[in-house]
Amino acid sequence: MSDPNACARAGKDRANIYTEITDKIIAELEAGRIPWVQPWGTAAIKAPLAMPRNASTLRGYSGINVLILWGAVIECGFSRQSWLTFRQALGLGGHVRKGERGTTVVYADRFIPEDERRRTAETGEEPGTIPFLKRFTVFNIEQCDGLPEDVAGSVVPPPPDQIEPQAESLIAATGADFRIGGARAYYNTTGDFVQVPPPAAYFEPINWHRTAFHELSHWSGAASRLARDLSGAFGSKSYAREELVAEMAGAFVCASLGIVPTVRHADYIGSWLEVLREDNRAVVRAASAASKAADFLLGFQQRPIASVDEGDEVAA
Structure with a gap:
C-alpha cells in the first residue's frame, strides 16, 4: 500500500539537504573562511593539494562534493584525498574500521510527480521531471583497513x-x-x-x-x-x-x-x-x-x- 505522505517527506528531505549544505557554506564565509580555498601546505594540513577522487574508480568528485570532501579532510585531519563507499572498501578486500563516521556527499537524481504521470498518460507527452539531491556516505581511505597498497597509496603531486x-x-x-x-x-x-x-x-x-x-x-x-x-x-x-x-x-x-x-x-x-x-x-x-x-x-x-x-x- 502506498504512503500518501511519502512524497511530502521526500520533498522535505530534499529541501533539507540543500539547506544543510548552504547553511554550512554560509557559516564558513561568515567566519572569513572560503570553502574552495584551503590552507594547503601548512603544518595544520596533512593532506596534499589535490582534487578528491574515488579510490576504487579513480574518478574525481565534482561540484559541491569537492567542497564537502575538502572540508572533511581539513576537519578530520586526513592525509589523503581518496574516498570509498562502504561496499567499495569491501569489494577491494578491505573494510571500514568499526566506529568510523562517514562523510555525506550528494548526487543528483530526478523524479516524476504523480500528477505529471497521470497528465502524460492521458496526453501521450513526455513527462516533466524534477531534479533533486540524494545522499550517500563515503569514507576516507584512512578510515579503512586491509586495502591493497596501490589503493592506499598517496596521490603524487606534480614536480x-x-x-x-x-x-x-x-x-x-x-x-x-x-x-x-x-x-x-x-x-x-x-x-x-x-x-x-x-x-x-x-x-x-x-x-x-x-x-x-x-x-x-x-x-x-x-x-x-x-x-x-x-x-x-x-x-x-x-x-x-x-x-x-x-x-x-x-x-x-x-x-x-x-x-x-x-x-x-x-x-x-x-x-x-x-x-x-x-x-x-x-x-x-x-x-x-x-x-x-x-x-x-x-x-x-x-x-x-x-x-x-x-x-x-x-x-x-
Whole structure:
C-alpha cells in the first residue's frame, strides 16, 4: 500500500539537504573562511593539494562534493584525498574500521510527480521531471583497513618545476584570445577576449596564473562554449553568481595543476552571502557550473582528466 505522505517527506528531505549544505557554506564565509580555498601546505594540513577522487574508480568528485570532501579532510585531519563507499572498501578486500563516521556527499537524481504521470498518460507527452539531491556516505581511505597498497597509496603531486610550464601550456591550449597588458584583469564578453596584466604586475608570479584561470573560467561561460548567463551588470545578483562560479572553477583548475588556490575577489563575499541566503540551491548550482567550467578548461590538456563520478552532484 502506498504512503500518501511519502512524497511530502521526500520533498522535505530534499529541501533539507540543500539547506544543510548552504547553511554550512554560509557559516564558513561568515567566519572569513572560503570553502574552495584551503590552507594547503601548512603544518595544520596533512593532506596534499589535490582534487578528491574515488579510490576504487579513480574518478574525481565534482561540484559541491569537492567542497564537502575538502572540508572533511581539513576537519578530520586526513592525509589523503581518496574516498570509498562502504561496499567499495569491501569489494577491494578491505573494510571500514568499526566506529568510523562517514562523510555525506550528494548526487543528483530526478523524479516524476504523480500528477505529471497521470497528465502524460492521458496526453501521450513526455513527462516533466524534477531534479533533486540524494545522499550517500563515503569514507576516507584512512578510515579503512586491509586495502591493497596501490589503493592506499598517496596521490603524487606534480614536480614544482613543472607546475608553471603546465599552467602556461594549458592557457595556450585553450585557444582563447588571451591578451597581456593593462592594469586590470577581465573577460570582455563583447569581444570574447581575456585580458590580464603582465606577470611583473603581480607580487608572486603564480598569482598571474591564478588570475588567468579565473578569467578563463568566465571565458568558458560564453554562449559558444558552456552558455552561462554572463549578462549581469556589476553589483547585480547574476554578476555575483557568475563570480562565485569563476572563483570555484579557478580554484578547481589550480588544485588540479598543483597550484594552491587563493581568493581572487574577497570583496565579493558580501554579495555571495546575499545570494546564498536568498536561494538555498545557489551554491550547489554554482559549484556544479564551476566543475563543468574546470573540466572544460582542463579538457584542453593532452592527458584527459578524470570524468565525473556517476555518484557526483550535477546541476539540480
